[in-house]
Amino acid sequence: MSRSGYTLPVFACASAIAALHWLRHCQPLKVVSVDLIEPAQIVEIPIEQVAGLSENMALAITHSDPGDNLDLTKNTPIWAMVEWREEGEAVIIRGGEGIGKQLNADDKPAIYAYAQRLLQENLRRMLAPGEKITVTIILPEGRSLAVRTSNAAFGVVEGLSLLGTTGISQPLSTPAQLDAFRSELQRKADSFESLVFCIGENGLDLAATLGINPERLVKTANWLGPMLVEADVLNVKEILLFGYHGKLLKLAGGIFHTHHHLADGRREILAAHCALAGLKSADIRAVFNSATAEAALKYLRNLNASTGGDWVERVYTAIAQAIDTRSQEYIQSHSSRGVAATVCGSILFDRDRKIIVKSQTGCILMGKLC
Template identity: 65%
Template sequence: MRPRSGYTLPVFACAGAIAALLWLKHRKPTLSVSVDLIEPAQTVDIPIEQVSGIREGEALAITRSDPGDNLDLTRNTPIWSLVELSEGAGEQIIIKGGEGIGQIVDASGEAAIYAYARRLLRENLERLLEPGQKIEVTIALPEGRTLGLRTSNAAFGVVDGLSLLGTTGISQPLSAAGHLDASLEELRAKVREFSQFPMPNAQYPTLVFCVGENGLDLARQLTIAPERLLKTANWLGPMLVEAGLQGVKAILLFGYHGKLIKLAGGIFHTHHHLADGRLEILTAHCAGVGLPTPVLQRVLKSATAEDALKYLRELDAKSGSNWVNLVYGAIAQAIDKRSQGYIRTHSEREVCVGSVLFDRDRHIFITSQIGSALLSQLC
């Protein structure tokens, strides 16, 4: 059975805001509201758990996250939408982040409510407002601060909570077991597509495994042909083996260093529910290139892989050393070697694998030797 999709956090935040606004306008509770997802172009009904007036001109609605068949830590978490309705001049819709909504470090603490979420709220709410009316919407995630500590948000510059992130209202079950079959079929379809248009051996068929949405977006910015791009979740091992079985000649692994580093340690299912070991793998490679014991201890005690990278960069800046390139160059080479060996072991096929690693700012900072060669062909 194909895994069930759900909805992203912005959809539930928007549904709550609609319910609260409707209460203010009609003084009637509602069991569900219709939300225009915009992306994709469809309207869905979202259940409302509670809605009530707080004081004159102010109402609160509560929804609960349903991400579908996904290993998503926000499942069933409450989303509060507080709406204050008034009249007069000024901006018609103001959107704020309350408790549990993360803050963007690089934007001076701005609430981590991103473009799609803001567009979703504005377009759905402005339809319900009459001329001269204006609202202030505050979204809160009571469990967000605690849940945020269990994510990699801090590595991407979001602290003290969760983000209202995404480019679509649909939450695809990327980490559910049933999604693996769909991903494998997408891989096979791409290979079939290439087989209809033979290309030189150096380029046929080379695929780019983009680990997560950040990897896919960055690969697109580099103008890599869309037909070569395949967004992968955490099922890298089975995907690599299937690529070998399907006759893929080369694979470029394109992802955040905090994910791909697991492959250097032989971990080919990268979801943190199953295995981590990132700092241990990084520390081992630091030792391998000769970093002293105090540095190794500091790296191992880092809160995140991104913090460890930041520390090594600071070390290079102070001493004029080149540890980041040495350490991560060794890691990228290990990713390539381990991946090629994994494919060989489980498929008896030889596949050329290269890797590209980027940091939390989505800046590519290490490319393996094979990765550089593949990237030059693909861009």
């Protein structure tokens, strides 16, 4: 049985609680209680160290524990520095060293909605009326760890993100995690005919900000094939595949487990669709030799600008249609429902979380969901 742990925002919140407790009582805490909010659960988080830095400032340290998840942040130190303030909002949250910056949001710290809510709600409960604090989250190893992630593909540089929609961290590539995803799908299929599949946290976060009911969102990680089959078994009418183009375009090549250790094929898929769209041989080679899918997309955008063409639209429209077609074929190959089998549409976004393309079916589904 796999052991679940907690996401980075939970440990950041625990450190902040311990630092604020020190400011109020000048006493260190060895364990703090954190309300996860999502799910509605109180958990106990051990504190490594607490110290007063001045009369108005304290620092506390925890270490990340993502459970059995093969997460590169396992056991990484997470600091929170809390300081009393006289003016402004009750709780101001800042990103210190090791917290990434969002290039598409004026270098704002990459501390996203769930982490903000977690910190705000837990810390406000500890403040008396009129009290105000500044909380600075620091990941001493964040900058070095970030180079081993895909953060830069999503416009986050110089550190890690405090990202997620829940406080629970579970392994994403084990059969036990697939069982957890299937259980969530089964629960939501009882309430909705149309659902949205998101591979990761970026998709979940963006879909919610676009107005899609979070209760319709289902995380799949890399298990898209088994989850599509499960949706059909559960008589789900429609699935919107909503994801980062560098992951989702693999489906256009018939790859339905998207972990890069099992299969990649992104540059081959992109180059093939460029050839079908009529690009010149030199441009096809440039796309094929791009280091990442994001670099290939940038090349096509630059080609649009220099030639006045519409290559991004032509190539990605074809890819989105291929994703729908291959997904439909995959479902049909495992289904006994015939024409009643689950229908798929797709929406792809880029590293700046901007929509690149909606398939024809994706447009229809998006209209129903928002």
